[in-house]
Amino acid sequence: MVSESDVMESLGDVEDPEMKMSVTELGLIYAIRIEKQDEGTHAEIDMTLTSPGCPVAPEIMSAVHRSALATDGIDSVHVNLTFSPLWDPKVHASEDAQFDLGIF
Numbered sequence: 001m002v003s004e005s006d007v008m009e010s011l012g013d014v015e016d017p018e019m020k021m022s023v024t025e026l027g028l029i030y031a032i033r034i035e036k037q038d039e040g041t042h043a044e045i046d047m048t049l050t051s052p053g054c055p056v057a058p059e060i061m062s063a064v065h066r067s068a069l070a071t072d073g074i075d076s077v078h079v080n081l082t083f084s085p086l087w088d089p090k091v092h093a094s095e096d097a098q099f100d101l102g103i104f
Contacts, residue, residue: 002073004032007043010071014063017056021100023064026050027092030082032068040075043068047079048087057081 014023023029031046045068049057061079068077085091089101098104 002034002041002071004034007032007034007045007068007071007074010067011045011064014060014067016050016060018054019050019101021097023047023060025094025097026087026089027094027097028060028087029064034074037076041073042076042078043071043074045077045079046082048082050087052083052086 008024008029011029012022012024015021016023016026016028019026028049029045029047031044033044035042035044045064047061047064049060054060061081065077065079068074068079089098089103093101093103
């Protein structure tokens with residue numbers, strides 16, 4: 001059975017084109033829920049962006065959708081965009097990403 005970590009691993013290839021870092025390293029993926037449905041296995045993904053006015057929002061969301069859908073065992077995906085809570089690199093980004101961003 002496919003797990004949330006399987007989907008998260010697939011999303012590791014999605015890069016924020018402005019930050020040049022993975023959406024997973026940046027902490028832009030807030031939640032992944034795997035649901036069994038009559039049509040197959042569905043992934044519901046809650047994500048945010050580095051800023052509400054991000055000009056590449058559609059591009060990033062599409063890439064997240066495509067990567068999640070490419071995960072073995074996932075038949076459908078829905079990406080929910082949220083700004084609650086607002087993204088804060090000190091809270092959400094990985095330690096490596098914080099270092100790359102100059103946050104110590």
